[in-house]
Amino acid sequence: MDKLVIEGGKPLSGSIRIHGAKNAALPIMAASLLAEGNTQLHNVPHLLDIEVMLHILERLGCGAKHDSGKVTIDTSLVSSARVPEDLMSKMRSSIFLMGPLLARFGEVSIYQPGGCAIGERKIDLHLRGLEALGAVIEEKDSQITCRAKKLIGADVQLDFPSVGATENIMMAAATARGTTTITNAAREPEIQDLQNFLNAMGANIIGAGTSTITIHGVDSLTSCTYEIIPDRIVAGTVLIAAAATRGNVTLTHCNPSHLNSLIHVLKRAGVQTSVCNDIINVSCLGRPKAVDRIVTSPYPSFPTDLQSQVMVLLSLADGFSVMKETVFEARFKHVDELNVMGADISVDMNAAFIRGVPRLYGATVEATDLRAGAALVIAGLAAQGRTVVEQVHHIDRGYDRIEQLFQSLGASVERQPVSFVAP
Numbered sequence: 001m002d003k004l005v006i007e008g009g010k011p012l013s014g015s016i017r018i019h020g021a022k023n024a025a026l027p028i029m030a031a032s033l034l035a036e037g038n039t040q041l042h043n044v045p046h047l048l049d050i051e052v053m054l055h056i057l058e059r060l061g062c063g064a065k066h067d068s069g070k071v072t073i074d075t076s077l078v079s080s081a082r083v084p085e086d087l088m089s090k091m092r093s094s095i096f097l098m099g100p101l102l103a104r105f106g107e108v109s110i111y112q113p114g115g116c117a118i119g120e121r122k123i124d125l126h127l128r129g130l131e132a133l134g135a136v137i138e139e140k141d142s143q144i145t146c147r148a149k150k151l152i153g154a155d156v157q158l159d160f161p162s163v164g165a166t167e168n169i170m171m172a173a174a175t176a177r178g179t180t181t182i183t184n185a186a187r188e189p190e191i192q193d194l195q196n197f198l199n200a201m202g203a204n205i206i207g208a209g210t211s212t213i214t215i216h217g218v219d220s221l222t223s224c225t226y227e228i229i230p231d232r233i234v235a236g237t238v239l240i241a242a243a244a245t246r247g248n249v250t251l252t253h254c255n256p257s258h259l260n261s262l263i264h265v266l267k268r269a270g271v272q273t274s275v276c277n278d279i280i281n282v283s284c285l286g287r288p289k290a291v292d293r294i295v296t297s298p299y300p301s302f303p304t305d306l307q308s309q310v311m312v313l314l315s316l317a318d319g320f321s322v323m324k325e326t327v328f329e330a331r332f333k334h335v336d337e338l339n340v341m342g343a344d345i346s347v348d349m350n351a352a353f354i355r356g357v358p359r360l361y362g363a364t365v366e367a368t369d370l371r372a373g374a375a376l377v378i379a380g381l382a383a384q385g386r387t388v389v390e391q392v393h394h395i396d397r398g399y400d401r402i403e404q405l406f407q408s409l410g411a412s413v414e415r416q417p418v419s420f421v422a423p
């Protein structure tokens with residue numbers, strides 16, 4: 001178990017390349033099961049969630065290796081369609097294996113997935129989508145088994161634009177007989193990346209990035225080589241950290257169009273922002289301004305995965321801001337930790353009311369989930385004095401060695417083992 005020790009108060013400065021997107025890599029790794037052979041994925045970050053997915057693929061019979069940002073998956077000897085419960089409980093994204101395993105083997109057994117405790121995240125949309133394609137689903141205790149001799153294309157209407165459900169249905173329908181149409185599909189860039197990957201394997205899919213996706217089933221897919229898109233949430237985290245520390249940072253190898261909603265918020269907060277091709281620069285020389293109201297919502301609106309990080313910036317802003325969370329009901333667990341550091345934030349139901357303070361102060365705080373942990377790191381970077389962030393394993397699920405990332409921008413942050421004192 002590790003902790004991060006941060007000496008705050010230093011403006012971030014410099015240039016950094018953004019690594020590949022976890023939320024694109026995980027479904028694409030799962031989709032590799034749709035074809036026999038060797039798939040090579042480039043720009044894959046070293047994250048706990050990535051390693052868990054690799055372990056699951058190995059347990060299913062795949063050869064899987066991750067070296068210097070390249071993942072190689074050999075699916076030719078897959079021997080099981082039963083996802084192990086011990087690994088599935090560690091990561092919600094293991095749910096992505098349902099669609100491809102069902103499509104390839106006609107059967108899949110899974111367990112309720114784990115992950116961050118940020119509120120209820122049902123898988124009923126996944127199951128209903130697979131049922132629409134002809135799967136028969138049996139639930140017994142925590143185990144779910146799906147069976148279908150042959151999936152058949154269908155019209156699938158999602159009650160909510162769920163990213164995971166959209167992706168699972170896309171993967172299952174890629175080799176189904178006939179045409180599948182997903183209405184009210186999620187529009188996230190990671191879904192566009194999955195479409196591009198599947199099409200590189202020989203699928204026939206159009207519409208990703210819009211609310212309607214059409215999948216014309218093909219007989220079979222073939223393995224391919226593919227590069228994962230940059231991680232927009234990591235990019236956004238760094239931009240916010242630069243603004244919160246009143247620094248000047250340039251991001252390279254990113255896609256600014258994926259961050260339009262954040263860039264808009266930063267500009268409203270008085271942060272200087274410039275964009276050119278795949279480069280974004282932010283600088284904030286003075287105290288940021290409050291933003292009267294931000295509401296999280298599915299893409300292309302403001303992302304829930306940047307809500308906690310932006311709250312740190314607003315806690316240092318001049319004035320009063322309101323943040324409304326509409327995606328996950330339990331995503332304000334970082335508020336108490338920020339208040340320990342001197343923030344002035346109150347919560348009522350799904351709204352946080354943020355009164356900006358002149359400065360934050362170092363303290364010992366605990367990461368309760370992935371993005372809350374990232375927010376506490378930003379708070380520590382901006383705070384006066386020393387901050388210790390515990391439960392760093394949550395952060396490691398989505399940031400590739402976050403301490404090295406910020407060290408490269410001049411921050412004083414170290415990873416240290418936690419010392420246990422015998423009772």
